[in-house]
Amino acid sequence: MTAFPPTFSDWFARRGWTIHPHQSAMLARADDPALLLIAPTGGGKTLAGFLPTLLELADGAHKGLHTLYVSPLKALAADIRRNLTTPVTEMALPIRVEDRTGDTSYTQKRRQRADPPHILLTTPESLALLVSYEDAPRMFAGLSRVIIDEIHALAESKRGDQLMLALSRLQTLAPGLRRVGLSATVEDPAAIARLLARNPDPCAILHADPGPEPDISMMVTDERPPWAGGGAKYAIPAVLDEVRCHKTTLIFHNTRAQAEIFFHNLWLANDDSLPIGIHHGSLSREQREAVEAAMVAGQLKAIVCTGSLDLGIDWGDVDLVIQVGAPKNVKRLIQRIGRANHRYNAPSKALLVPANRFEVVECVAALEAARAHDLDGDPRGAGPRDVLCQHILITACAGPFSADALYGEVRSVGAYATLTRPAFDACLDFCATGGYGLRAYDRWRRLQQRPDGLWQLRDPRAAQRIRMNIGTIQNTDLVKVRFRGSGMPLGEIEEDFAATLTPGDTFLIGGQIVRYESLREMTVEVSRAPGKTPKIATFMGTKFATSTQLSSRILRMFQQDSWPELPAHTASWLSLQRQVSKLPEADRILIESFPDEGRDYTCFYSFAGRNAQQTLGLLLTQRMETLGLQPLGFVATDYATLVWGLVPLTDPAPLFDATDLRAGFETWLKGNAVMKRTFRASATIAGLIEKNLPAARKSGRQATFSSDILYDTLTKYDPDHLILQITREEAMRGLVDFGRIEELISRTRGRIDHIRLNRVTPLAAPMFLEMGRVPIAGEARERLAESAAARLLAEAGLAGL
């Protein structure tokens, strides 16, 4: 164990602190090549990570960069710098701490490369950029430790893969590099450990005391939750009561649009003018910073927020977390609850507010899972190859490289440990030639092999363009929203949404109703429009699908004889369903068919999560079209898909034939808009197309257009191209989520219960109220366009042309 010198023990004593057991455990194992700490928020996790660094640097002997700290948030890097400054200053340690993010000035960044600080705090993207510079070997030569904060959040995305690839480079530049990961509670710590450590290094996992059990319950109101929808407007008086009797409340929502609507309704009912703010990722930085500052200053009673506050700055005074809408994932729920009572050893208090009747069941299931510590999470597959392609280009920017050595490095990354040499070579070939086989560009390669066998950029000027496009975060095309006149920024909305607006339309942003005035140079100009009913902004905001584990728990609940744990209104709803039809079972697919207003409806209860149910809807209607069942449309939720059409369904079995479904999936994928979007994301990450150009940013609309054409062209002329392979792989999860349809098919194995009824069933009824109905695509779109054209011609008096 590193000795704990008097400077440090005195400092701890002055502050009245004792060292936590996990902090000394971290010190004891400071020489481990990799170490993972699982600790609840507020458990002194960051200090535990930095203590060994402070001790090692205390004698002032180390020159240059010693410790690199990487976090998923820019704000966190800045916050940690301020927090570290306290012990460094108070103990007068000879340590320089600086942060480096997208917000750091150009001069500061240049100086950091020439004369790096002892501790550099940064983000995965800024680190990837550093690794791409020719002087990376000099800058990182003395690097001794790397600390990855909130590694559980990075582990779920390509940002984590990019980070670990960058670390594999650093490990070569600084062979003695030790890795430390700091994580919130996760379902599978060993998976995070494998991600963190250099393969096959061991990685010890330390657990901090998780603190007392959280106090979670479901909010039960006099008002019954509605049958459908996500607004939870019924709960507003009860939520305001809770806000009133707590110090500070965080009110989490699953989507930004829901947060906006809830915030709006909250203020309409806020007769006491309680200071309540809103915070989500679509708001302008100025807006978010203002809310954060007000929060830190203790001026807010509550913040309505989304995942944008899942991570980040430690707000000690939060004493209640309210989750509005069913938590789709138990792990995220636990992490959100951890936002309350950051002070160690105080129980976190949380309330779940179901937005509709089905969510009552979901909330109760999530509560039971949380109490049982039954966290969910789907294991991530092998490391994504688009990120690897970008890493190869980044490596080439730094200088000539050997393919053998790079392959060795890449395999030292846990997620890429099983990457075969041919798979690696295909990525290298894609970077070098485009990967079009015989059709390759012979003269204009991107990378070329020198006589000594090393690979390098053909044109060194390409490095600038590659660096400009580093990163794996795919923003949908957003346009800024500003007030006309003052120019005050409000936030961002999707370009697609902006395109649907006409002057005079109103929408909600940042809790204000604004009137659309014009779209100028990628900025939406708005004016204030108080007192009107807004047209709602359809922010992208991720639509999470209910996790597999939570879905199974709900299915298990359905099989109970009675439901004492559910409110009476929900229990009797389920009993009624059992009486007139039956409740869905885990290893069978329940299908109900019934007529309603001249249409034949069929509801498929397959519990595969919203995204997969949506995909299933598209595939089933496609099959129904072929079978002559004339489907007209469908709507999907997390648990079911409701299809309507003209011909009654008599035998659903052929619809679920796995082979046909898979073949239909392949055909459907080719022309699918979600696939085109997936393709654009992977093609951008892999460097096939560029998001950022040196002169001006290519407009999103133009990019959409051309990447769709590229997708169509590749599908037709080179269907096995690497990027199309990657696109198909991505489609198995994410928005298409075919993986869960596969899981559904193997879980039910053709065991189908088809029940024909003469009227809508209790469980299907809420589906009729769901938003997001999808008309059948294909000819329908042409018909739409033709009728729109005919109407316009008629309106213009030109119909007889």
Next chain:
Amino acid sequence: MNTQAFPFAGTTLTALPSGALSLPAEELLCVSDLHLGKSDRIARRQGLMLPPFDTEATLDRLDADLAATGARTVICLGDSFDDPAAADSLKEDNLTRLLQLQAGRHWIWIAGNHDPAPLNLGGTHLAAFHIGPITFRHAATPTTDYEVSGHYHPKLALPGAGSARPCFVFDDRRLILPAYGTYTGGLHGTDPALRSLFAPRAFAILTGRKTILAPLPLARPDRAPPVPLRRAMRD
């Protein structure tokens, strides 16, 4: 094939869903802005290696249109090649393909801004071409009547019917063709630069799976596409 016939300069023209224009009376097919060799130029100039099948895809569509219409005269309305170097570096099989399409046909290359000089290829090279009252040239000139041109890559979206598609735009005096090339962007039909060339009463014919006739909306400067789009189209 789903086509759209429309009257122009006293004759009947036919818009094809591919973006080609057919003059059945003249056994003539007119295509604009092929931008052959675009992926090659992007690789050369920007180091990006887009799928190099654009020339092949463009020639495939041209082949199909020629077979379907039986045209004996072909007018390429300029910007047929993305730049002169692209014309010179045309791959052997694409060149053979082009020569096969030219065989037995009267082939007219109109000069464009990307390919202003005569190309090292068979056919007639002209700045403009006339049939009866109709003038064919690359870029519209405000003073000419009965003019068929390209250059602007017009596109249009119909309300509630998805994203913009390349389109023909015409009024009584002027017709502008969509870009026929595979990798081509577009200028919105309501952009003042394009809309101001036409009378208030003007039409668009959208291309794609089917042709769709629609009135051309009036200029909407507020909805004008952002500057980079126009830049992308020009270079």
